[in-house]
Amino acid sequence: MWSLWSSLVRSGRSLAGQFLAFQLLVVAVVLVAVGAVSIAQSTKEFRDVRGQRMIAVAENVASTPLVRDRYGDPFAAQVLAPDVDRAVALSGAGLAEIIDPSGRVRVSTDPSRVGRTADFGPSRVVEGRAWFGDLDIDGRHTLTGQVPILSTDGSVLSVVSVSEPYPSVWQLLSGAGERLLVYLGLGAALGLVASWLLSRRIKRHTRGLEVAEIAGLAEHREALLHSIREGVIGVNTDGVITVVNDSAQELLGIGADAVNRRVRDAGIDPAVADFLVSGEDGHDVVIATPNRVLALNRRAATSQGQRIGTVTTMRDSTELASMQGQLSSHKSVTDTLRAQTHEFANQLHTISGLVQLGEYDSVRDLVGALTRRRAEIDAAVTQRISDPAVAALLIAKTTLAAESGVALQLADDSHLCALSPALATDVITVLGNLIDNAVDVSEGTVASRVEVRIDDADGLTIEVADSGPGVPQAQRSQIFSRGVTSKPDVPGGRGIGLALVRLIAAQHGGTAEVHDADGGGALFVARLPRIESVSHA
Template identity: 70%
Template sequence: MRTKWNLSSLWSPRHPRVRSLAGQVLLLQLVVVGVVLLAVAAVSVHQSTVEFRELQGQRMIAVAENVASTPVVRDRLSDPSVERVLAPEVDRAVNLSGATLAEIVTPEGVTAVSSDPTRIGLPAELGGSDVLTGRAWSGDVVVDDRRAIVGHVPILTATGDVLAAVSVSDDYPSTWALLSSAGARLLLYLGIGAGLGLLGSWLLSRRIKTHTRGLEIAEIASLADHREALLHSIREGVVAVNTDGIITLLNDSAQELLDLSGDVVGRHVDDVPLDPGVRRYLLTGEDGRDVVLSTSSRMLALSRRAATSQGHKIGTVTTMRDSTELASMQSQLSSHKSVTDTLRAQTHEFANQLHTISGLTQLGDYDAVTEFVGTLTRRRAEISDAVTQRISDPAVAALLIAKTSLAAETGVSLTLEPDSRLHALDPELATDVITVVGNLIDNAVDVSEGGPHATISIRITDGDGILIEVADSGPGVPESMREEIFSRGVTSKTGVPGGRGIGLALVRLVSAQHGGFASVSDAPGTGGALFTVHVPRS
């Protein structure tokens, strides 16, 4: 039954629906636009303030110097009604310069004349000015709680003494006035920027909503959690590789089947300790074709499919299953079939021999019957003695005797090398040796059958572990296939379907499980293949 996911069920009635992802992005973009506008405005205000301070500071000093150099000001400073006499001069300075305030200050720092009559007699706001020491100064002061830019110029005597000081100040404009002074163009640019920012934010939110299929944050997170849970709980291994050969997904089963440890996601396939056959299949395997590969500890059934998104290939997904037990059962079935074929061949042979004996008996040639039976007995004894004298393990010896008869039935001569020696084995190791020897002989018979000089030679030695060598008179194995030949479904035999090849894969698997090895090279003298397998006893 196929499970259907209802996205609306991901929301629980007990949890209120939060703002949508598109809405959150839109709100974030609006905040960013607002912050940018405030930053631009702050920079504009700062620049306008700096320009106002520099320009107005120089202008205030120029106005103050103009008042200080007026002859009537110098001449009437000592007049008892100086505040009334010089009032027109300070008013004129204010009117002509546009300043906020103009004053004449006594050497004691008291306002003597001012364009604001209420300040006469009050202490002047000099700030950090050193005008009373005879130096002109420009800077910021606070006048009646208002920040202003002021210019101070001293009125000196001929001997350099300070008679008084002229102070001309202008209040700093408001923030809005500073922004306005930056020009209508700046305000226009800010408005256009704000409009474009709002439009871009809205379009981005719509695009995000489209690409997320209308899902919200909680729904996406829930789907991701379900995906991880499903991928890591299934029994089959799953490996995803992108178009650059980077592993993007590896579930727990795949990590166990491939004997990997640590986090390999994000690494290139070539940088991961994989069996060469598996690595080659992940990178260059044929999509849609199931294969079975043998590693050092398992027989794996792999299936590779291309992964696409919106019509574009984004990588491949390979699933794998452990087929070690299945391969073992297939090997056992093959062994049983081999025994059946051997029995069939022997039955056929015995039937022919019985027919011969029956015919001789009917002819009354009993001497010929005796001679014929003796010949058969000696031949059977020679085959058995040739094997049992060198092979002490009864199971392996029985296999070699049966395979010799079966090979002879197909026209192939199977011989055991004279220097072969094998002691008795424990039952478990004997079973594995039988699997190796039986599969190697079956493979050799298949490739040698029908040849002009079909021969197979076997050497089994029991020294530093069990060394098995099987040489045939077949076409041999090309050097480019000598590693691949031990993979399931790969064979060098012409006319054999791709489903064959389980025997050599099992040979490699059995030897690797014991810590040994399996290899193939050219057979000396025959031009065929020489398979060498080493199976340690421990």
């Protein structure tokens, strides 16, 4: 059957036609099987019923007085022929014979067999036992019943053999009754109708596409899917991953075995998994995993008007986010310069006015006070922070925070040696984002303060405490993920700064955490244990 199906596929017929032919083939096989079973049952029934009948006829002939008296007569063939013929006519048998124990036929309904040697086959009739079974007589397979004619002392005088040829296959089927033929015909008709309906349904669901076309579409789809640079992951309505391309596997840190697994069981970062299962459709969302910053967009997938799941595309925005963090640091410096320019302009206006009034002593006192205050700020930072880039950032942030009414203080026990340029860039990004976040939430509070502590005694630890409202316990696990911020006045939240903090810490084998500050507010702690590139210049 499989070879026939293969030949149908190779024949180039339509998919519906192939299924129709295959179904018809199945129906034909079923009909043949039913017919074979029916023939086997009819043959068994024929053998059991007619075998007993052949024994009864043979016994009737053997018990006839004339047969017992004249079986050995030289003219037995003519004398006993009427009795033998009558037995055949009454029983419907095909052949009746009287045979010597030696096997020579003495009387037969077929005159040509008289005098010939008969084959008793497996029977033990010559031992005085009646028997019925299968024998081949003149090339025909027959059912034969044999009964011995016994003498008064029990010896076998002769054997009566009655045979009937097995019916043909058609006779056996016909003998099984008209109902069998009706059932077979009805089954064939139903099979044809069902096959036709199935072929129509298959054609409709495959939209008229043939096997080669479907295979080509599947191969084309796989090639396109895995060649897309962006990550693509499909999730059905039950939260099970249905497709994931190579880029998505790399970005999410999963393998191809994630297909057919639930999103939350596939080893995907919890923040990304939450978005894939319950995120909003049609909106770009930035999610920071421990190793990457991903920009994701989720859209609903529908088929024939029904939602079948979602398709999410993702891009690696790690480098873009890092550049954004660096630009934010540069913007902070620019803002500081702007604030200083504004402050210096006011001071210059004051000095100019004093000069015009001739208050030269007041000018000298004002310049001295300004110089001392700037020196104090610079000294407070540079005495503890040896890296010029980080020190410059802290000085700039101090001035900028003061403009917002927030006091930025560096802890007395802070210490930082000179760093390599690459590490200094990462530290500036971490420190700048934490300070900006702290200043934003501290602005307008009662204390309005931000305290920074930097320690390089064991790796590098950066602590930034603010006087803001703090971070609720329920948000602490998500504060470094997508769109999460502690600033209530930012619609939708930014969260990219804190995401960068965690990302940079993870790249250096460290962590980023948030706790409650001692004096109220939040305490953000970033640890970078691997700082082998530190240079004590």
